[in-house]
Amino acid sequence: MARLESLSESERKTLEALECPVFSNHSWVDGLPLRQRRVAIISTAGLHKRNDRPFSFAADDAYRIIPGDINANDLVMSHISTNFDRTGFQQDWNVIFPLDRINEFREQGLVGSVADYHYSFMGASDPVSMEPKAREVAGLLLKDKVDAVLLVPV
Amino acid sequence: MEQEGIPTTQISLIRLHTEKIKPPRALWVPFELGRPLGVPNDPGFQSRVLLAALRLLEVSNGPVISDFSEDAPASNDMVTTLSCPVNLNPKIENLNDTEKLMAAFKNEISGLRSWYDLGLEKKGRTTVGASGMTPEAIGDFVSSLISGKTIENPREDIALGFSVNLAISDLKAYYSEAITAQPGQEAPSSKLISHWFWTETVASRVIHTLKETCLESEDKLLKLVGRSLLVPAEYA
Numbered sequence: 001m002a003r004l005e006s007l008s009e010s011e012r013k014t015l016e017a018l019e020c021p022v023f024s025n026h027s028w029v030d031g032l033p034l035r036q037r038r039v040a041i042i043s044t045a046g047l048h049k050r051n052d053r054p055f056s057f058a059a060d061d062a063y064r065i066i067p068g069d070i071n072a073n074d075l076v077m078s079h080i081s082t083n084f085d086r087t088g089f090q091q092d093w094n095v096i097f098p099l100d101r102i103n104e105f106r107e108q109g110l111v112g113s114v115a116d117y118h119y120s121f122m123g124a125s126d127p128v129s130m131e132p133k134a135r136e137v138a139g140l141l142l143k144d145k146v147d148a149v150l151l152v153p154v
Numbered sequence: 155m156e157q158e159g160i161p162t163t164q165i166s167l168i169r170l171h172t173e174k175i176k177p178p179r180a181l182w183v184p185f186e187l188g189r190p191l192g193v194p195n196d197p198g199f200q201s202r203v204l205l206a207a208l209r210l211l212e213v214s215n216g217p218v219i220s221d222f223s224e225d226a227p228a229s230n231d232m233v234t235t236l237s238c239p240v241n242l243n244p245k246i247e248n249l250n251d252t253e254k255l256m257a258a259f260k261n262e263i264s265g266l267r268s269w270y271d272l273g274l275e276k277k278g279r280t281t282v283g284a285s286g287m288t289p290e291a292i293g294d295f296v297s298s299l300i301s302g303k304t305i306e307n308p309r310e311d312i313a314l315g316f317s318v319n320l321a322i323s324d325l326k327a328y329y330s331e332a333i334t335a336q337p338g339q340e341a342p343s344s345k346l347i348s349h350w351f352w353t354e355t356v357a358s359r360v361i362h363t364l365k366e367t368c369l370e371s372e373d374k375l376l377k378l379v380g381r382s383l384l385v386p387a388e389y390a
Binding site for chain 1: 159164166176177186188189192193204209215280312320327330341385
């Protein structure tokens with residue numbers, strides 16, 4: 001489990017030393033009740049369609065589009081790191097990309113609707129260099145009328 | 155995202171980082187890296203995690219970090235070791251010769267093929283394929299690299315180092331999907347699968363050898379791949 005004290009000493013030290021971006025202001029956007037929201041998933045697991053090009057460190061190529069009707073077998077991972085478990089994803093894509101669960105919530109009326117497109121970045125990239133593309137994705141989400149984003153790490 | 159006007163909520167795996175970054179809404183979960191929704195094939199548990207994260211969108215002000223109180227359910231405790239009908243543990247002295255090591259490696263890949271295919275048929279899904287190579291082609295590719303032969307990057311759209319990294323990721327996925335296709339071994343813990351792969355397979359020895367090859371390369375990206383991206387820290 002991802003309690004730092006449960007990791008190996010080298011992993012723990014690496015994570016403790018990792019520089020994190022700090023924001024001078026903390027934006028906050030209110031919205032409708034959850035049952036009326038349109039939800040999109042953004043993953044940092046380096047996910048993409050099977051025939052899409054793999055991730056690299058290129059800042060101008062920072063994200064991939066995941067259609068909302070994607071089949072589970074068409075979603076693969078090209079994250080470069082070897083230091084996280086992938087067997088969960090191999091057994092069930094919802095462990096990393098909970099699209100089935102979100103669609104069930106829609107059927108149950110817990111959320112209003114599910115976005116036509118979801119997105120993935122590759123978390124090993126420099127977060128500061130990803131900002132322009134993150135803002136680009138925000139623009140795409142607004143066009144898709146998304147008013148709730150679930151950010152999922154790996 | 156929030157600055158652009160879109161409300162966000164997130165799952166947090168490393169609470170320390172979330173405390174530093176201070177995103178608007180975060181649900182810290184006590185799960186291992188690679189499993190943000192906790193556990194595979196447990197829709198009820200995943201739904202509880204997901205709903206807890208989404209409900210933060212209805213909190214009136216933040217930033218807020220909420221702690222998910224449940225630990226992930228334990229894996230199949232009946233599976234304490236993994237076994238494979240394919241002989242994956244040839245005598246160590248036979249593998250000191252590179253040629254014999256590569257031959258054993260290719261036999262191992264071939265030996266797992268039926269189980270992998272069965273797993274694919276049962277689940278209708280595989281995560282193998284991001285490299286664009288079949289496992290057998292990966293065996294040839296890695297053998298060529300280690301043998302010092304002149305090789306071509308199998309992909310035109312990414313650098314050789316990334317191709318190597320993807321090939322090894324696909325190889326590990328192939329092994330994992332094959333071993334978990336066998337009866338009674340469908341859902342072992344991640345630690346068990348990892349331990350099995352890195353201590354009982356010829357592939358693990360090959361990857362360690364490949365790591366050394368990459369470290370000796372003039373290619374900077376290959377050096378990085380060898381140094382940090384092929385072997386997990388725990389088994390380095």
